[in-house]
Amino acid sequence: MGTALIYDEEMTNYKLLWVDPACKIEVPERLTVSYEALVESGLADRCMSIPVREATDADILLVHSEDYLDAVKTTPYKTLEELKEFTLQFGDVYFHPNIYHCAKLAAGAALQLVDSVLTGKMRNGMALVRPPGHHSMCSAASGFCVFNNVAIAAKYAKQKYGVKRVLIVDWDIHHGQGVQYCFEDDPSVLYFSWHRYEHQKYWPHLRESDFDIVGKEKGAGFNINVPWNKVGMQNSDYLSVFFHILLPVAYEFSPDLVLVCAGFDSGIGDPEGKMCATPDIFAHLTHLLMNLAGGKVCAVLEGGYNLTSLAQSVCQTVQTLLGDPVPRPSNLDGPCKSALESLHCVRSAHRRYWSSIRHAADLPSCEISTKHIKLAEDKLDKEEEEKSAEEEVWPQPPKRVPSAIRTAVVLPEGVACPDRCKCLMSAEDPDPLIANKFRENFLKDADDSDALTTLSSLIALAERMEKNEICSGLALVRDISMAIMCVIQHTAAALSNRVLVVCVGDGKVPSHGTDDGKTLVVQFSSKKSEEQKCKYYIPVCLKKGCQDASGFMQAVLGLLLPLGYEYDPSLVLLVKMPDSGLCDTVWKQLIGLLQGLAQGHTLVLMQDVERACVGPTASSLLGDAAPSLGQLHAPLPEDVEAVESLRHRLKADWKLLQTTAPETRGADEH
Ligand code: R5G
Numbered sequence: 249m250g251t252a253l254i255y256d257e258e259m260t261n262y263k264l265l266w267v268d269p270a271c272k273i274e275v276p277e278r279l280t281v282s283y284e285a286l287v288e289s290g291l292a293d294r295c296m297s298i299p300v301r302e303a304t305d306a307d308i309l310l311v312h313s314e315d316y317l318d319a320v321k322t323t324p325y326k327t328l329e330e331l332k333e334f335t336l337q338f339g340d341v342y343f344h345p346n347i348y349h350c351a352k353l354a355a356g357a358a359l360q361l362v363d364s365v366l367t368g369k370m371r372n373g374m375a376l377v378r379p380p381g382h383h384s385m386c387s388a389a390s391g392f393c394v395f396n397n398v399a400i401a402a403k404y405a406k407q408k409y410g411v412k413r414v415l416i417v418d419w420d421i422h423h424g425q426g427v428q429y430c431f432e433d434d435p436s437v438l439y440f441s442w443h444r445y446e447h448q449k450y451w452p453h454l455r456e457s458d459f460d461i462v463g464k465e466k467g468a469g470f471n472i473n474v475p476w477n478k479v480g481m482q483n484s485d486y487l488s489v490f491f492h493i494l495l496p497v498a499y500e501f502s503p504d505l506v507l508v509c510a511g512f513d514s515g516i517g518d519p520e521g522k523m524c525a526t527p528d529i530f531a532h533l534t535h536l537l538m539n540l541a542g543g544k545v546c547a548v549l550e551g552g553y554n555l556t557s558l559a560q561s562v563c564q565t566v567q568t569l570l571g572d573p574v575p576r577p578s579n580l581d582g583p584c585k586s587a588l589e590s591l592h593c594v595r596s597a598h599r600r601y602w603s604s605i606r607h608a609a610d611l612p613s614c615e616i617s618t619k620h621i622k623l624a625e626d627k628l629d630k631e632e633e634e635k636s637a638e639e640e641v642w643p644q645p646p647k648r649v650p651s652a653i654r655t656a657v658v659l660p661e662g663v664a665c666p667d668r669c670k671c672l673m674s675a676e677d678p679d680p681l682i683a684n685k686f687r688e689n690f691l692k693d694a695d696d697s698d699a700l701t702t703l704s705s706l707i708a709l710a711e712r713m714e715k716n717e718i719c720s721g722l723a724l725v726r727d728i729s730m731a732i733m734c735v736i737q738h739t740a741a742a743l744s745n746r747v748l749v750v751c752v753g754d755g756k757v758p759s760h761g762t763d764d765g766k767t768l769v770v771q772f773s774s775k776k777s778e779e780q781k782c783k784y785y786i787p788v789c790l791k792k793g794c795q796d797a798s799g800f801m802q803a804v805l806g807l808l809l810p811l812g813y814e815y816d817p818s819l820v821l822l823v824k825m826p827d828s829g830l831c832d833t834v835w836k837q838l839i840g841l842l843q844g845l846a847q848g849h850t851l852v853l854m855q856d857v858e859r860a861c862v863g864p865t866a867s868s869l870l871g872d873a874a875p876s877l878g879q880l881h882a883p884l885p886e887d888v889e890a891v892e893s894l895r896h897r898l899k900a901d902w903k904l905l906q907t908t909a910p911e912t913r914g915a916d917e918h
């Protein structure tokens with residue numbers, strides 16, 4: 249099951265035919281540079297190329313009115329003057345004799361993608377299309393959009409495949425008001441959008457783009473707007489919103505399909521968005537969505553006007569859909585104050601609808617609302633904006649070179665090597681140097697040659713992961729504590745290495761050497777442990793340990809991922825203690841999510857009795873999508889309390905744990 253790529257050069261055959269400074273950015277080259285970058289990087293070849301088709305009238309009428317469709321149908325026959333005239337009805341858009349044809353192909357491309365994925369022919373995919381879709385409404389074109397490609401695709405998926413819940417993630421920097429209007433009373437479609445807003449000063453200047461517009465009637469809570477009130481948002485700002493809003497709600501919602509309004513004008517260098525998130529952020533955004541809906545992610549191009557940034561971002565997205573390990577996250581220095589204000593507003597507006605964020609703080613009565621326009625600050629913003637115009641420079645994302653071996657395993661005799669994995673159990677004798685070191689350090693009283701062989705193989709595995717010959721690994725060991733110590737000692741020996749140790753289940757984790765910052769240990773257990781000993785040992789105590797999926801996922805999304813991303817390890821050591829109580833599906837979600845760290849270098853340790861878990865673990869390490877957890881119920885109040893109190897205690901040290909802006913005392917406050 250591969251990745252679909254849907255593209256047709258025909259969609260480059262329309263352009264602006266008159267002078268209009270606001271419209272000149274939407275050019276055919278947007279598609280050609282994106283596609284050429286995919287071809288030149290070899291990514292296009294690795295995808296399955298699926299032909300586009302024209303959306304039918306019936307498809308288009310799923311979202312648009314007959315009158316509007318009839319009107320657009322006349323555009324191929326109009327003269328230049330008539331096209332200009334027609335365009336004026338809508339504004340913020342342009343027409344061309346061939347745009348109707350292209351708009352049918354763009355919507356049809358989204359439908360071909362949905363067909364490929366929902367028939368099970370393809371795992372996921374991306375459609376490179378023009379014109380974009382997310383602004384177009386039932387009876388109106390808007391913001392370069394003619395037909396609402398993604399909205400049509402969502403309706404089509406529901407109608408043709410009986411899909412019950414669709415998540416639409418709109419990471420374009422503009423508000424897809426067309427998508428919002430289409431589904432605002434529909435609880436079967438959860439629409440999430442972040443967008444440049446600047447207290448309504450930014451296009452399309454709508455009151456209904458603000459955080460307090462949450463959907464209507466039965467659809468209340470199923471529309472999530474995250475307004476950005478400043479330009480220059482960075483990787484941390486985007487990831488914070490994913491960790492603390494989108495992902496908890498998305499897991500609770502449990503979509504059967506994820507559609508992405510994949511606009512890249514939210515990336516650095518874009519003249520419209522004026523944001524500063526680097527192209528590699530799209531690898532992470534994509535990766536974080538890929539364990540929802542059993543991996544059924546369909547990305548459809550929307551905006552993106554800096555051709556360099558656009559092409560790089562498209563490549564990052566497609567390479568991630570293909571399952572290649574994601575790059576180390578960069579520039580994570582915590583969300584800015586304005587982003588935290590937005591985060592806080594959105595969480596408080598939605599806490600009544602979603603149990604996963606019910607514990608969020610209410611807005612203080614003085615309300616740092618996005619509606620509150622701070623005049624004093626606006627002058628400063630203008631100055632900032634001028635300098636951050638188009639001369640933004642950023643390094644080209646490094647090439648993501650996959651390891652020769654994706655997943656290697658170290659297993660005791662008698663346990664079969666899972667499919668597609670490399671078995672490392674050393675037939676040859678262990679390296680005598682390593683063997684001697686072990687005897688001295690760990691195996692004083694034992695002449696346990698089995699243990700020696702296992703540990704040597706484990707070290708060999710860790711070493712080859714460090715050299716990037718092997719991406720991820722799995723070892724079954726007799727003595728988990730000793731194995732942890734071996735790996736930590738070995739890995740931490742290199743100067744720049746950091747190891748994130750994630751332990752699920754009770755049992756003592758060797759925490760010696762955890763205060764130098766070279767290891768960060770997070771342990772999930774049901775046993776109240778002593779108070780946290782040091783900054784780098786974080787015990788997470790859950791009432792039913794890891795048995796309750798809701799409580800566990802809340803801790804993973806709201807605590808472990810932000811900590812992990814900020815810590816930025818070079819290796820993730822994931823340890824499953826005996827009797828962890830974690831079920832396979834939750835375990836697979838955990839492995840999938842953790843592979844966003846350390847370039848996918850995840851090393852799993854389990855006790856040798858856990859043979860039954862080898863298959864599922866290997867599958868996740870190989871990059872298979874985790875199965876959906878189903879709709880999650882409310883987490884236990886005790887667990888919410890435990891996770892929240894930890895988060896509040898740790899947020900001074902770890903900025904990605906913040907969800908509210910720090911109090912500021914200043915003249916502009918009152
Ligand atoms: C496009 C306009 C104005 C006038 C004309 C830019 C996008 C996107 C959407 C819309 C625009 C803005 C034509 C046009 C604005 C105007 C990019 N969406 N836009 N008039 O995803 O006052 O401001 O990429």
Ligand code: ZN
Pocket residue numbers: 420421422511513550551552
């Ligand atoms: Zn846009």
